[in-house]
Amino acid sequence: MTATLLTVGDELLIGQVVNTNAAWIGEQLATHGLQAVRSVVVGDDLAGVADEVRRALRTTDVVVVTGGLGPTHDDVTKQAVAEALGVKLRFHEYILDDIRAKFEKRGRTMAAANRVQAEVPEGFEPLTNAVGTAPGLWFAGPWEGVAGERVIVLLPGVPYEMQTLMRDIVLPRLVELQGEAAVVQKTLHTAGIGESDLAEKLGDLTGWLSDRIKLAFLPSYGVVRLRLTAFGDTRAEALGRLGEFEAYVRDILGDLVFGEGDETLASVLGAMLVERGLTLATAESCTGGRLADAITDVPGSSVYFSGGVVVYGNPTKEALLEVGADALRAHGAVSEPVARQMAEGVRQRLGASIGVSATGIAGPGGGTRDKPVGTVWLGYADEAGSHTVRLQLPGDRQLNKRLSVTAALNLVRRQLLQRDELVGA
Amino acid sequence: MTATLLTVGDELLIGQVVNTNAAWIGEQLATHGLQAVRSVVVGDDLAGVADEVRRALRTTDVVVVTGGLGPTHDDVTKQAVAEALGVKLRFHEYILDDIRAKFEKRGRTMAAANRVQAEVPEGFEPLTNAVGTAPGLWFAGPWEGVAGERVIVLLPGVPYEMQTLMRDIVLPRLVELQGEAAVVQKTLHTAGIGESDLAEKLGDLTGWLSDRIKLAFLPSYGVVRLRLTAFGDTRAEALGRLGEFEAYVRDILGDLVFGEGDETLASVLGAMLVERGLTLATAESCTGGRLADAITDVPGSSVYFSGGVVVYGNPTKEALLEVGADALRAHGAVSEPVARQMAEGVRQRLGASIGVSATGIAGPGGGTRDKPVGTVWLGYADEAGSHTVRLQLPGDRQLNKRLSVTAALNLVRRQLLQRDELVGA
Numbered sequence: 001m002t003a004t005l006l007t008v009g010d011e012l013l014i015g016q017v018v019n020t021n022a023a024w025i026g027e028q029l030a031t032h033g034l035q036a037v038r039s040v041v042v043g044d045d046l047a048g049v050a051d052e053v054r055r056a057l058r059t060t061d062v063v064v065v066t067g068g069l070g071p072t073h074d075d076v077t078k079q080a081v082a083e084a085l086g087v088k089l090r091f092h093e094y095i096l097d098d099i100r101a102k103f104e105k106r107g108r109t110m111a112a113a114n115r116v117q118a119e120v121p122e123g124f125e126p127l128t129n130a131v132g133t134a135p136g137l138w139f140a141g142p143w144e145g146v147a148g149e150r151v152i153v154l155l156p157g158v159p160y161e162m163q164t165l166m167r168d169i170v171l172p173r174l175v176e177l178q179g180e181a182a183v184v185q186k187t188l189h190t191a192g193i194g195e196s197d198l199a200e201k202l203g204d205l206t207g208w209l210s211d212r213i214k215l216a217f218l219p220s221y222g223v224v225r226l227r228l229t230a231f232g233d234t235r236a237e238a239l240g241r242l243g244e245f246e247a248y249v250r251d252i253l254g255d256l257v258f259g260e261g262d263e264t265l266a267s268v269l270g271a272m273l274v275e276r277g278l279t280l281a282t283a284e285s286c287t288g289g290r291l292a293d294a295i296t297d298v299p300g301s302s303v304y305f306s307g308g309v310v311v312y313g314n315p316t317k318e319a320l321l322e323v324g325a326d327a328l329r330a331h332g333a334v335s336e337p338v339a340r341q342m343a344e345g346v347r348q349r350l351g352a353s354i355g356v357s358a359t360g361i362a363g364p365g366g367g368t369r370d371k372p373v374g375t376v377w378l379g380y381a382d383e384a385g386s387h388t389v390r391l392q393l394p395g396d397r398q399l400n401k402r403l404s405v406t407a408a409l410n411l412v413r414r415q416l417l418q419r420d421e422l423v424g425a
Numbered sequence: 426m427t428a429t430l431l432t433v434g435d436e437l438l439i440g441q442v443v444n445t446n447a448a449w450i451g452e453q454l455a456t457h458g459l460q461a462v463r464s465v466v467v468g469d470d471l472a473g474v475a476d477e478v479r480r481a482l483r484t485t486d487v488v489v490v491t492g493g494l495g496p497t498h499d500d501v502t503k504q505a506v507a508e509a510l511g512v513k514l515r516f517h518e519y520i521l522d523d524i525r526a527k528f529e530k531r532g533r534t535m536a537a538a539n540r541v542q543a544e545v546p547e548g549f550e551p552l553t554n555a556v557g558t559a560p561g562l563w564f565a566g567p568w569e570g571v572a573g574e575r576v577i578v579l580l581p582g583v584p585y586e587m588q589t590l591m592r593d594i595v596l597p598r599l600v601e602l603q604g605e606a607a608v609v610q611k612t613l614h615t616a617g618i619g620e621s622d623l624a625e626k627l628g629d630l631t632g633w634l635s636d637r638i639k640l641a642f643l644p645s646y647g648v649v650r651l652r653l654t655a656f657g658d659t660r661a662e663a664l665g666r667l668g669e670f671e672a673y674v675r676d677i678l679g680d681l682v683f684g685e686g687d688e689t690l691a692s693v694l695g696a697m698l699v700e701r702g703l704t705l706a707t708a709e710s711c712t713g714g715r716l717a718d719a720i721t722d723v724p725g726s727s728v729y730f731s732g733g734v735v736v737y738g739n740p741t742k743e744a745l746l747e748v749g750a751d752a753l754r755a756h757g758a759v760s761e762p763v764a765r766q767m768a769e770g771v772r773q774r775l776g777a778s779i780g781v782s783a784t785g786i787a788g789p790g791g792g793t794r795d796k797p798v799g800t801v802w803l804g805y806a807d808e809a810g811s812h813t814v815r816l817q818l819p820g821d822r823q824l825n826k827r828l829s830v831t832a833a834l835n836l837v838r839r840q841l842l843q844r845d846e847l848v849g850a
Contacts, residue, residue, distance in 0.1 A: 288722070
């Protein structure tokens with residue numbers, strides 16, 4: 001079954017609120033085997049909403065509308081839907097009694113304006129809102145001679161109320177209508193390789209890709225996620241197909257794939273450190289604290305993260321890390337020897353198993369001919385020795401910081417994998 | 426002028442990515458006097474995108490399309506737009522040369538797949554992407570006999586690249602096309618006060634607000650932005666009205682307002698430190714590097730930012746900051762004495778004029794009855810003494826980190842203002 005998501009509210013169009021409702025609903029539908037094919041935001045405008053509802057009914061099986069069910073004059077959703085279906089709004093005393101009881105339970109008096117929340121378009125069934133006042137509304141039936149049934153769901157825009165109604169009532173009903181779910185997805189995360197190189201490495205996939213197997217590339221700050229989608233007449237068939245394709249992709253990409261699903265580079269690295277009983281310390285110049293920030297975004301990171309230093313300016317590098325004044329003078333702060341000494345210095349200073357460092361020119365100023373903006377040296381040090389990497393990044397300050405953090409986390413991950421190989425050999 | 430926002434990508438429909446691009450563009454258009462009337466997300470599907478482009482051209486003056494400009498097979502935007510306009514894609518060698526040069530500058534070889542990024546629909550002008558490979562594309566002209574000009578803008582989906590192209594090229598052009606702006610806006614930023622307290626403080630604004638003056642509250646991680654909008658028959662009239670309202674609001678709020686427009690708390694604080702010839706050092710526990718990260722996001726911050734330490738775990742606090750083992754034992758790491766000693770310690774250690782510290786329980790674990798998740802102590806130290814603040818934050822790990830950073834930056838700002846008063850007195 002296909003679906004249109006329709007989100008109603010001026011505040012979304014002017015960017016005052018980000019449309020997290022549509023993302024949440026889209027994810028839930030996909031997880032339950034339904035496919036959202038279009039997501040539309042319109043303002044609080046009667047004709048505009050009615051127009052989108054009609055268009056959605058013409059082109060998709062299900063329409064999920066959120067927002068515009070409140071008691072104020074700019075809440076137009078029910079009226080618009082009634083207009084689109086050519087039905088009337090009917091007032092139901094029992095719904096108003098229910099809303100009034102909810103207010104009283106919270107020790108508040110219901111405002112007269114709430115009366116409109118007890119109006120329901122003909123043919124719709126009210127869905128009890130366990131956590132708010134406005135009921136959800138459900139319609140399933142034929143529409144203007146389009147083939148098959150149409151489902152229309154109206155939900156409040158308050159995320160918590162919308163989610164509760166979806167989870168408790170709407171999704172179970174949709175799954176029942178849909179029958180056996182037949183779309184499955186998996187996302188693999190890669191680091192250290194760009195989108196186009198990745199595509200080239202995967203080679204000609206025409207033997208794989210079809211209307212039953214799809215692959216999408218989702219790049220973001222040095223990480224490229226691969227989304228694999230498989231379709232089947234049954235869930236088991238779709239899962240089998242997905243498993244085969246995933247095995248093929250993983251076989252080609254090897255450890256360029258660092259994780260899947262909700263995992264991040266920092267969370268995967270954290271798990272690797274815990275597994276090996278190692279600790280990590282950071283010494284940052286150009287990343288300015290963002291590397292430590294990414295590491296400490298992972299709950300429980302205090303187990304393996306010893307801490308870090310942010311060294312801006314040479315005196316701080318000397319004072320905190322005992323980076324040699326000679327190296328600073330001879331090679332400059334953005335250089336291989338300084339990156340190496342920073343990683344070694346912070347490792348020793350904080351008594352960590354591993355030190356990682358980043359020193360570079362984030363921009364916009366500070367570039368020279370030999371070391372243009374985007375020049376970054378990363379350092380890695382453990383008990384066996386040290387290793388450095390030079391990057392030449394394309395971005396401005398923000399982007400260069402983010403790309404450096406991804407590269408530094410990936411450097412430590414790859415060094416850990418190499419240690420494993422040495423131990424295994 | 427009215428606009429349709431069209432965002433292309435399967436990942437948005439299945440909720441893997443939240444559509445922050447549309448929110449950002451909607452806000453920018455509103456700020457520049459254009460009105461987004463519909464925001465649509467469609468998947469990576471040629472016919473679907475072409476269909477939406479045609480619909481947008483029929484109903485609005487401007488279409489801003491983001492996403493689907495990459496080099497892989499699922500990037501269909503240019504083809505779809507060409508189809509909607511009934512034109513061909515043409516390959517331009519000079520664009521490919523430009524893309525190749527960008528790869529080479531980063532020391533990488535361009536993949537063969539990137540060739541398609543040099544294809545342009547006839548009638549479109551490439552817009553140089555200063556921070557990525559895929560150029561933006563611009564069309565302005567008549568379309569299938571609809572009255573007036575139509576503008577089509579194609580932008581990459583990578584937020585940073587999209588934003589840079591919008592800011593540097595697209596918005597200035599749209600403003601010029603729009604003609605004499607009769608809508609003017611200004612955004613004032615406040616910190617240290619919540620949305621509802623702010624509304625209460627501003628009192629009854631019915632004398633001010635009308636269809637010619639509007640006020641919106643935009644809260645975000647401890648900062649509430651006030652967007653003032655004024656309308657007029659001429660730009661001068663609108664500006665006059667805006668000026669009067671701004672003076673009224675500033676008079677009531679005083680130094681709760683820390684900046685305006687593109688300024689951030691970190692950039693305002695940076696300017697204050699430069700003006701006073703002071704330097705700053707950070708000592709972070711619960712914020713894990715994010716405070717230093719925010720400070721170093723400001724270009725030129727190396728002038729006043731001495732550096733920082735991220736101290737996770739008590740041994741690091743003792744080793745790097747000489748925080749007393751007694752204080753740690755007696756009061757715990759999340760306590761007033763430790764916050765104070767951290768601020769004093771980092772100030773001394775890095776030879777900075779001012780030290781600022783944050784120690785707390787970001788969550789999800791680590792809370793106790795006396796110190797639940799969200800308990801944070803901030804410390805401030807300068808040559809005259811020290812000052813601490815206790816926060817009780819409501820969020821999860823991410824939110825608590827962000828709120829702590831805002832509060833810490835604002836603490837330093839307010840202390841600097843107090844110093845000024847003392848000097849003035």
